Amino acid sequence: xxxxxxxxxxxxxxxxxxxxxxxxxxxxxxxxxxxxxxxxxxxxxxxxxxxxxxxxxxxxxxxxxxxxxxxxxxxxxxxxxxxxxxxxxxxxxxxxxxxxxxxxxxxxxxxxxxxxxxxxxxxxxxxxxxxxxxxxxxxxxxxxxxxxxxxxxxxxxxxxxxxxxxxxxxxxxxxxxxxxxxxxxxxxxxxxxxxxxxxxxxxxxxxxxxxxxxxxxxxxxxxxxxxxxxxxxxxxxxxxxxxxxxxxxxxxxxxxxxxxxxxxxxxxxxxxxxxxxxxxxxxxxxxxxxxxxxxxxxxxxxxxxxxxxxxxxxxxxxxxxxxxxxxxxxxxxxxxxxxxxxxxxxxxxxxxxxxxxxxxxxxxxxxxxxxxxxxxxxxxxxxxxxxxxxxxxxxxxxxxxxxxxxxxxxxxxxxxxxxxxxx
Amino acid sequence: xxxxxxxxxxxxxxxxxxxxxxxxxxxxxxxxxxxxxxxxxxxxxxxxxxxxxxxxxxxxxxxxxxxxxxxxxxxxxxxxxxxxxxxxxxxxxxxxxxxxxxxxxxxxxxxxxxxxxxxxxxxxxxxxxxxxxxxxxxxxxxxxxxxxxxxxxxxxxxxxxxxxxxxxxxxxxxxxxxxxxxxxxxxxxxxxxxxxxxxxxxxxxxxxxxxxxxxxxxxxxxxxxxxxxxxxxxxxxxxxxxxxxxxxxxxxxxxxxxxxxxxxxxxxxxxxxxxxxxxxxxxxxxxxxxxxxxxxxxxxxxxxxxxxxxxxxxxxxxxxxxxxxxxxxxxxxxxxxxxxxxxxxxxxxxxxxxxxxxxxxxxxxxxxxxxxxxxxxxxxxxxxxxxxxxxxxxxxxxxxxxxxxxxxxxxxxxxxxxxxxxx
Numbered sequence: 060x061x062x063x064x065x066x067x068x069x070x071x072x073x074x075x076x077x078x079x080x081x082x083x084x085x086x087x088x089x090x091x092x093x094x095x096x097x098x099x100x101x102x103x104x105x106x107x108x109x110x111x112x113x114x115x116x117x118x119x120x121x122x123x124x125x126x127x128x129x130x131x132x133x134x135x136x137x138x139x140x141x142x143x144x145x146x147x148x149x150x151x152x153x154x155x156x157x158x159x160x161x162x163x164x165x166x167x168x169x170x171x172x173x174x175x176x177x178x179x180x181x182x183x184x185x186x187x188x189x190x191x192x193x194x195x196x197x198x199x200x201x202x203x204x205x206x207x208x209x210x211x212x213x214x215x216x217x218x219x220x221x222x223x224x225x226x227x228x229x230x231x232x233x234x235x236x237x238x239x240x241x242x243x244x245x246x247x248x249x250x251x252x253x254x255x256x257x258x259x260x261x262x263x264x265x266x267x268x269x270x271x272x273x274x275x276x277x278x279x280x281x282x283x284x285x286x287x288x289x290x291x292x293x294x295x296x297x298x299x300x301x302x303x304x305x306x307x308x309x310x311x312x313x314x315x316x317x318x319x320x321x322x323x324x325x326x327x328x329x330x331x332x333x334x335x336x337x338x339x340x341x342x343x344x345x346x347x348x349x350x351x352x353x354x355x356x357x358x359x360x361x362x363x364x365x366x367x368x369x370x371x372x373x374x375x376x377x378x379x380x381x382x383x384x385x386x387x388x389x390x391x392x393x394x395x396x397x398x399x400x401x402x403x404x405x406x407x408x409x410x411x412x413x414x415x416x417x418x419x420x421x422x423x424x425x426x427x428x429x430x431x432x433x434x435x436x437x438x439x440x441x442x443x444x445x446x447x448x449x450x451x452x453x454x455x456x457x458x459x460x461x462x463x464x465x466x467x468x469x470x471x472x473x474x475x476x477x478x479x480x481x482x
Numbered sequence: 483x484x485x486x487x488x489x490x491x492x493x494x495x496x497x498x499x500x501x502x503x504x505x506x507x508x509x510x511x512x513x514x515x516x517x518x519x520x521x522x523x524x525x526x527x528x529x530x531x532x533x534x535x536x537x538x539x540x541x542x543x544x545x546x547x548x549x550x551x552x553x554x555x556x557x558x559x560x561x562x563x564x565x566x567x568x569x570x571x572x573x574x575x576x577x578x579x580x581x582x583x584x585x586x587x588x589x590x591x592x593x594x595x596x597x598x599x600x601x602x603x604x605x606x607x608x609x610x611x612x613x614x615x616x617x618x619x620x621x622x623x624x625x626x627x628x629x630x631x632x633x634x635x636x637x638x639x640x641x642x643x644x645x646x647x648x649x650x651x652x653x654x655x656x657x658x659x660x661x662x663x664x665x666x667x668x669x670x671x672x673x674x675x676x677x678x679x680x681x682x683x684x685x686x687x688x689x690x691x692x693x694x695x696x697x698x699x700x701x702x703x704x705x706x707x708x709x710x711x712x713x714x715x716x717x718x719x720x721x722x723x724x725x726x727x728x729x730x731x732x733x734x735x736x737x738x739x740x741x742x743x744x745x746x747x748x749x750x751x752x753x754x755x756x757x758x759x760x761x762x763x764x765x766x767x768x769x770x771x772x773x774x775x776x777x778x779x780x781x782x783x784x785x786x787x788x789x790x791x792x793x794x795x796x797x798x799x800x801x802x803x804x805x806x807x808x809x810x811x812x813x814x815x816x817x818x819x820x821x822x823x824x825x826x827x828x829x830x831x832x833x834x835x836x837x838x839x840x841x842x843x844x845x846x847x848x849x850x851x852x853x854x855x856x857x858x859x860x861x862x863x864x865x866x867x868x869x870x871x872x873x874x875x876x877x878x879x880x881x882x883x884x885x886x887x888x889x890x891x892x893x894x895x896x897x898x899x900x901x902x903x904x905x
Contacts, residue, residue: 107553125533125722126518126538130529133722136723170741191754196743196745196748299548299774300559300774318593322615323589325619347590348723352723
């Protein structure tokens with residue numbers, strides 16, 4: 060029996076939440092993370108994950124290695140983006156070796172891969188109006204520069220993109236870019252069906268995995284995926300602005316070339332010859348000198364995830380979000396909330412979106428008066444992120460309990476209605 | 483009297499080198515750096531600088547801040563690329579506030595700025611055949627993609643680019659990209675004269691400051707510079723793959739737009755609206771989420787440099803390289819070396835290039851048998867990098883002494899003649 064059923068089957072009490080925690084096979088991983096303020100309930104790990112002792116130690120050890128080895132460290136560091144990429148591929152992404160790189164930011168990686176496709180193939184670019192801004196902006200820039208049509212899907216905000224609609228939009232397109240888990244609603248797209256639909260229409264698909272990597276059992280190879288990018292500072296916990304990753308299925312390596320022809324993507328880098336020739340494999344999607352300390356943190360976090368097992372992480376995410384949905388239905392809906400996340404556990408990631416007309420003030424009141432840290436998303440969503448590695452079922456219970464108390468006391472009504480500025 | 487004269491005027495003895503160290507106003511900064519192996523003479527800080535206690539502490543403190551503040555840290559981190567950029571501008575680059583960002587890699591920054599110019603202006607791109615590979619490759623990619631001519635200057639390898647030649651090449655060009663200090667020869671280009679020559683011909687100039695930032699008193703604003711990029715892991719000592727920087731003179735902010743339209747470059751980032759509109763100032767050249775721990779190291783290193791003073795750093799670099807040149811002339815030339823660096827102190831940076839037909843084997847012998855770590859550059863150069871913040875005059879003396887002993891013993895003749903693979 061999965062966690063979802065366990066939650067749905069039990070009584071909706073704090074004692075039951077504690078019982079779920081006692082049976083949690085991932086409970087021991089909580090000790091690997093740092094908790095400064097024991098009272099604080101942090102449900103924004105989907106914006107920025109917590110510090111693990113593994114990540115902290117890895118960064119310290121890299122500084123020690125830099126100190127001791129100086130430039131000779133590069134004999135090993137040079138391969139780190141591919142080694143970390145392979146580990147990420149295995150631990151989090153369902154990607155075989157030689158197809159993932161840890162490098163640059165999500166934005167730059169998206170630019171490199173989308174730019175590579177547009178340079179190689181004619182046709183439009185398809186995005187979703189509800190995709191994360193950086194994706195839409197980057198694609199708009201590439202489409203403008205290349206004189207390509209940018210088609211915007213208008214997917215249902217809660218349900219996310221559907222295979223049929225993608226197939227229609229993908230006709231005559233070079234590339235479709237979609238979020239695997241929507242950053243607001245938490246909707247989990249059907250990667251396999253949508254990829255097949257777009258490919259049948261002649262387009263490649265680039266998946267943004269920012270909100271699924273480390274939270275969902277992504278299966279890039281099995282889904283027949285073409286391309287993907289994502290960050291490592293959310294469910295992978297590698298720190299603010301840690302290096303991102305990119306995935307290019309092996310069958311596309313020869314056709315695609317990064318528009319950014321940096322020396323780390325050159326076939327024979329240290330010959331430093333006159334002409335550029337891209338490296339044979341995934342290395343051709345590198346750009347400049349990789350950030351070694353940041354990559355060490357990503358490596359440590361991917362290793363922790365491999366140890367926990369993405370299957371166990373996914374099962375717990377289903378349970379945590381199921382508890383949040385049930386608490387919404389019984390305790391929050393009467394207070395004017397609506398659920399902004401799919402009810403089918405197979406169609407959502409590891410965060411739940413609670414919609415309320417007063418979401419901004421409620422969010423601020425939770426942070427300032429209840430020591431609960433969620434995240435606001437324009438115009439009316441409170442995101443409750445539930446990273447399975449360190450979030451307890453009782454945290455979900457307590458966060459809801461504090462929210463109900465706050466609404467009862469009308470605390471949020473005394474908060475200023477200000478403009479949003481939350482990452 | 484400058485250091486150059488002090489060196490040239492004194493006797494060429496170890497005692498004199500020690501005397502120069504006793505009079506060195508920067509001597510106290512050596513204690514801020516880590517030296518694991520006291521016997522090792524590291525003259526490759528121009529590939530990768532040493533760890534400072536400042537940088538180490540800054541990275542630790544950032545992890546503590548991440549641990550304690552979690553996502554709320556972004557209220558301060560969001561401005562870090564500009565704050566660090568301003569400090570770099572003041573401490574190292576001669577750039578007033580609001581014109582420098584610390585972000586991404588040198589490669590990506592070069593791509594953003596060169597791409598911005600090509601999108602805004604017609605005409606060719608001019609580079610130098612002796613520029614660092616990543617510069618040539620990136621520009622070749624941009625020229626190919628945009629159907630632009632790529633003109634290669636063929637500057638004298640030791641003397642570097644000259645204003646007259648640049649003026650000729652820049653006619654009808656949109657952009658000229660040049661290294662301020664050449665990565666092999668150490669030649670320091672006349673930024674003011676070359677910028678004026680290129681501008682008079684109608685082109686903008688983009689300076690690669692990788693080998694001058696933190697070593698030379700760069701005066702971007704005073705030289706009338708248009709654009710610049712550079713790294714922070716050489717003379718700025720911020721660690722392997724630390725964030726790079728970019729400079730755009732304020733007068734170009736409105737005209738130029740980055741080809742990578744990331745959300746951190748958006749005018750109203752957290753509105754997350756449908757359309758992209760670039761931020762008003764230097765922020766429009768950001769891309770994705772900035773690497774906070776890496777930027778903290780850059781900040782600490784820039785602050786250390788500000789404390790030391792770039793003028794004092796430059797004076798010491800002149801002295802250190804003058805001693806290296808004099809040692810070359812008297813002790814190395816008889817052994818078959820030639821000087822690959824300009825003799826005029828005003829025309830060189832902080833490294834000296836020693837050329838020898840057997841450079842590769844000599845370099846390996848120095849590392850493996852003399853505990854001296856220089857750097858080989860294809861085909862025949864040994865680079866002796868002399869970062870003023872932690873290099874002593876006696877280090878220059880001792881490195882030369884060990885080299886002379888090694889040549890006398892023929893140690894290098896017993897090294898394998900292998901292909902180069904050194905960063």
